[in-house]
Amino acid sequence: MTPRHIVVVGNGMVGSRFVEEAVRHDPDGERVRITIVGNEAGRAYNRVLLPGVISGRYSTDEILLPRVDGPSVRVRSGTEVTDVNRRARCVALSDGTKLSFDRLVLATGAHPRIPGVFGLRAPQGRQGSGVATLRSLVDCHRIERLVRSGTRVVVLGGGVLGLETARSLAIRGAHVSVVEAAPWVLPRQLDRSAAKILADSYASLGIAVRCGRKAVSWQPGHGLELDDGTVVAGDVLVAAAGVRSATYLAERAGIAVQEGIVVDDTLTTSDPRVHAIGDCAQHTEGDAGLVSPGWKQAAVLARLLSSPGC
Ligand SMILES: Cc1cc2nc3c(=O)[nH]c(=O)nc-3n(C[C@H](O)[C@H](O)[C@H](O)COP(=O)(O)OP(=O)(O)OC[C@H]3O[C@@H](n4cnc5c(N)ncnc54)[C@H](O)[C@@H]3O)c2cc1C
Structure with a gap:
């Protein structure tokens, strides 16, 4: 069986957790291979600790999250996903390349208001x-x-x-x-x-x-x-006046968006091949803007997408 290709957009706290969880379920990459694309340079980090960097309590290195690794994982940092083509099932990247996907996971977070x-x-x-x-x-x-x-x-x-x-x-x-x-x-x-x-x-x-x-x-x-x-x-x-979900890619691709990208209980958007988790997603349970619900979403979706029957 050829492993299905999952592209994750956003190497932040929730996107990186999704990859970690997926690798836990499928360590040898038999069912899924993953490319995670993040527009920030370098490794994912713990955003919650940023005030501690300002105060001098932590160095930049001290807030880095564990490296997401596995034979079937590719990390592309410092690269932005600029467009989603749902019909062709591919995304365009800021370096001019394209990536095709079987499933797309949007974990694009939020912007300060x-x-x-x-x-x-x-x-x-x-x-x-x-x-x-x-x-x-x-x-x-x-x-x-x-x-x-x-x-x-x-x-x-x-x-x-x-x-x-x-x-x-x-x-x-x-x-x-x-x-x-x-x-x-x-x-x-x-x-x-x-x-x-x-x-x-x-x-x-x-x-x-x-x-x-x-x-x-x-x-x-x-x-x-x-x-x-x-x-x-x-x-x-x-x-420090709140945040708004980063929904622009989904909106441009014609995926349903309200305050965030609308998802159901399986973290699926209005397109059955596209999912959204973390601060960019809007689930009926609310709680957007906190990391713990995003990590729960990452765990649920990773289990779902790396299961044999998916
Ligand atoms: C200073 C601060 C303190 C916080 N304190 C707490 C706290 O105490 N408790 C708590 O629960 N929460 C806290 N939060 C909120 C918490 O950090 C977020 O809920 C969490 O980071 C959400 O994770 P995420 O992956 O959805 O989004 P993010 O961590 O923001 O990650 C999204 C990533 O996607 C990238 N991205 C966006 N668009 C694209 C694109 N087109 N292509 C490629 N990459 C893209 C972004 O650059 C970013 O790296 C705090 C946030 C901040 C800023």
Whole structure:
């Protein structure tokens, strides 16, 4: 029997876990051979630990995930999948080559959401001057370049990622302020009184927390103007205002997309040969944006696609 070829798009936390699980089920590559294509350079890494890289707690090497390996696995890093041709069952890559597939697994993750505040975005959708996000190692290195000891940093967003980032930047020696539009920080997790205790403990670390005001405009070196006319002084702004699923490949290929790529209980999209897992996928159970449900999806799909009867 010729092993079926699975192409995985995205060598992130969930795509790499899928490969690991598939190799566990089929170590000799008798049933499946896999090519995983990732547009980031090098090995997959633990994204959750990026704030620790900023604070200096971890080096880049220390957050690398185990190398995905096996006789039937090929990793193509630093290469983007630019197009999916469902009819021809192949994907086009940024290096000009094509890969045919029997099954396609989309694990393209998510992009940081940059709020529509004046000054945060430059033309062509790029980040504005002094603006950064934290999703990848490239983002991390940009923050490391922008933020030195004494730099004034405004973190826009008082959710889990914003607060964690603020703490890492403070450990780095920056003067950090957090701005949150909701009446208190972590509005989805905490009530007002618990959030007050948290904000006070942040204040004791030198991190100012400003809630209940919307951002109006950003000017690096001056700061972030709020809707009451006050300005939170800042040289750098880190936007931590949520993420949106990376669905563009699926959309262009005519696969059903809502907030994410719509999948059923078998992680199958509207095309029976195409699957989606992790932050790019939208399953009825919700929980998008966390790694643990993505790893469960990877395990379920790997078992399914590497089973003899599939
Ligand atoms: C700073 C930070 C802290 C976090 N903390 C937590 C936490 O404490 N707990 C928790 O549960 N979750 C946390 N998360 C979220 C968690 O990291 C994600 O849920 C997880 O990474 C999702 O994995 P994924 O593989 O779906 O997406 P990703 O890890 O984002 O991987 C997607 C990969 O696909 C690549 N890609 C996209 N499009 C293409 C293409 N066309 N061709 C090739 N490659 C492509 C991307 O570049 C990326 O490498 C955190 C995230 C961040 C950024």
